Amino acid sequence: MYQKYSNVERVKPSGLELQDHLVGVQRVTKVTKGGRAFGFSAIVVVGDGNGVVGHGLGKSKDVASAIAKAIEDAKKNLVRIPIINQTLPHEQKGKYGGARVFLKPASHGTGVIAGGAVRAVLESVGVHDVLSKSQGSSNPHNVVKATLDALLRLRSASMVAKERGISLEKVFKG
Numbered sequence: 001m002y003q004k005y006s007n008v009e010r011v012k013p014s015g016l017e018l019q020d021h022l023v024g025v026q027r028v029t030k031v032t033k034g035g036r037a038f039g040f041s042a043i044v045v046v047g048d049g050n051g052v053v054g055h056g057l058g059k060s061k062d063v064a065s066a067i068a069k070a071i072e073d074a075k076k077n078l079v080r081i082p083i084i085n086q087t088l089p090h091e092q093k094g095k096y097g098g099a100r101v102f103l104k105p106a107s108h109g110t111g112v113i114a115g116g117a118v119r120a121v122l123e124s125v126g127v128h129d130v131l132s133k134s135q136g137s138s139n140p141h142n143v144v145k146a147t148l149d150a151l152l153r154l155r156s157a158s159m160v161a162k163e164r165g166i167s168l169e170k171v172f173k174g
Contacts, residue, residue: 005152007159011052011078020046020071021120023055024140025063043141044070046078047124053151054078055121055144079148082156086128089157094150098137101146106131117143125151 047053056073060066114132
């Protein structure tokens with residue numbers, strides 16, 4: 001999933017204090033010759049609150065095992081996100097399918113101005129001050145992926161300096 005991003009740093013789940021946020025549970029139905037077969041799908045976001053986040057999807061015949069499968073899946077997809085002073089380094093747009101998400105850094109004390117799925121992702125990452133707007137589709141699966149798309153496109157000043165082959169001072173002073 002993360003092949004198209006150049007600056008992604010994958011993280012191993014061992015040694016991390018991961019918190020999980022349940023984004024949504026859906027009941028799905030499969031109609032068969034014998035009647036309807038009900039199942040559940042759950043989407044979960046896990047993070048350490050310090051720049052590491054991952055998302056996962058689990059499906060099962062009962063809710064508890066669907067959530068457990070989603071948490072295990074999320075732990076396999078952990079990535080590091082650059083955070084500066086509990087906010088984002090710069091504003092960024094993300095998209096996935098019909099979902100569009102806009103994230104903008106905010107001053108200290110603003111809080112997380114975000115709804116539903118976007119809030120779960122940002123709280124898992126450890127962002128405390130941010131403004132966001134979710135546009136287009138409100139499907140939680142696509143909103144989570146659009147939010148992660150925006151977060152994975154973020155670059156810190158040190159990343160920019162390294163990519164350009166210049167000093168950190170020159171990045172800020174031009």
